[in-house]
Amino acid sequence: MTAVPLIVKLLSSSVSVANRAGKIVRDVMSKGELGIVEKGKDDFQTEADRSAQRCIIASLSTQYPKLNIIGEEDSLDTVDEVPSDWIVIDSDKDVLSLECPPSLQDIKEEDIVVWVDPLDGTSEYTQGFLEHVTVLIGISVNEKPVAGVIHQPYYKTLIGGENKLGRTIWGLQDTGVGGFTPAPPPDALVITTTRSHSNPLVEKALQVMNANQILRVGGAGYKVLQLLEGVASVYVFASSGCKKWDTCAPEAILSAAGGKLTDVLGNFYKYGASESRPNKTGVLAAVNNDLHSYALSKIPQELKDTLSKK
Ligand code: AMP
Numbered sequence: 001m002t003a004v005p006l007i008v009k010l011l012s013s014s015v016s017v018a019n020r021a022g023k024i025v026r027d028v029m030s031k032g033e034l035g036i037v038e039k040g041k042d043d044f045q046t047e048a049d050r051s052a053q054r055c056i057i058a059s060l061s062t063q064y065p066k067l068n069i070i071g072e073e074d075s076l077d078t079v080d081e082v083p084s085d086w087i088v089i090d091s092d093k094d095v096l097s098l099e100c101p102p103s104l105q106d107i108k109e110e111d112i113v114v115w116v117d118p119l120d121g122t123s124e125y126t127q128g129f130l131e132h133v134t135v136l137i138g139i140s141v142n143e144k145p146v147a148g149v150i151h152q153p154y155y156k157t158l159i160g161g162e163n164k165l166g167r168t169i170w171g172l173q174d175t176g177v178g179g180f181t182p183a184p185p186p187d188a189l190v191i192t193t194t195r196s197h198s199n200p201l202v203e204k205a206l207q208v209m210n211a212n213q214i215l216r217v218g219g220a221g222y223k224v225l226q227l228l229e230g231v232a233s234v235y236v237f238a239s240s241g242c243k244k245w246d247t248c249a250p251e252a253i254l255s256a257a258g259g260k261l262t263d264v265l266g267n268f269y270k271y272g273a274s275e276s277r278p279n280k281t282g283v284l285a286a287v288n289n290d291l292h293s294y295a296l297s298k299i300p301q302e303l304k305d306t307l308s309k310k
Pocket residue numbers: 041042043120121122193194195196197217218219220237239240241242243246
């Protein structure tokens with residue numbers, strides 16, 4: 001058997017690690033001691049964010065020492081503080097057998113930047129909207145998101161009359177997505193947006209869309225899942241609040257499924273290690289190019305100018 005290309009190995013490891021991180025997220029909630037810290041205005045961190053990040057970074061850096069891994073939670077990446085049962089070296093067998101696209105076959109560890117959001121939707125986590133919570137691992141090569149994992153720790157599947165918790169969705173450029181069944185967009189224009197970080201500019205961008213329905217939910221990961229599952233057609237967020245770790249994995253998976261995620265000016269973000277963390281000019285994502293073009297055409301120039309000046 002020929003060796004498995006690095007990107008495929010790393011994606012299959014990321015699926016297993018995200019599952020473990022999701023269990024940590026559930027365990028912290030069951031214990032009931034969230035250890036909430038306020039990092040900034042409307043920006044919180046809990047014990048689950050901290051522990052899940054330690055698990056992910058320790059697991060990936062043990063196996064791939066030359067990777068550049070950037071996690072949302074600062075200065076937590078000392079491997080020796082991590083309990084040994086948080087270090088996951090398994091890999092998902094289905095992902096491991098994927099065919100690697102030719103353009104990604106010779107990528108080296110040093111060419112990869114991994115963006116980790118150990119818990120996306122922390123506000124919702126602390127408020128009990130648990131299905132909005134996701135674990136995000138995004139893999140970028142030459143500044144572009146090429147693979148990613150969205151794990152949903154509280155997703156319920158009924159198997160043999162019993163609820164199984166958690167599911168993991170992955171995507172790989174030029175290959176596709178797995179872990180769930182994508183569905184076509186709704187017939188009506190359904191927009192998904194923030195639940196807990198709105199402001200007048202965010203509302204202005206929603207008003208101009210002429211939407212039939214606006215869904216307000218937490219997390220960039222969960223909103224992109226709504227696009228992929230046919231619950232919403234477009235994700236609009238005209239704010240500088242999202243960061244690279246929020247959009248790297250969702251963008252990789254959405255584009256592997258034929259969708260598009262850009263800023264509200266229609267430009268792609270870059271995911272090199274030296275890029276600034278905030279997605280300053282907002283997020284505009286859609287399940288296909290037509291819906292993305294429609295939404296982009298509705299954004300007034302004045303709004304684009306205001307965000308660009310921030
Ligand atoms: P939301 O759609 O509000 O759930 O935001 C998606 C992601 O971006 C989450 O990780 C949020 O924490 C982050 N985010 C969005 N807006 C802000 C903000 N104003 N301050 C801090 N984080 C934000």
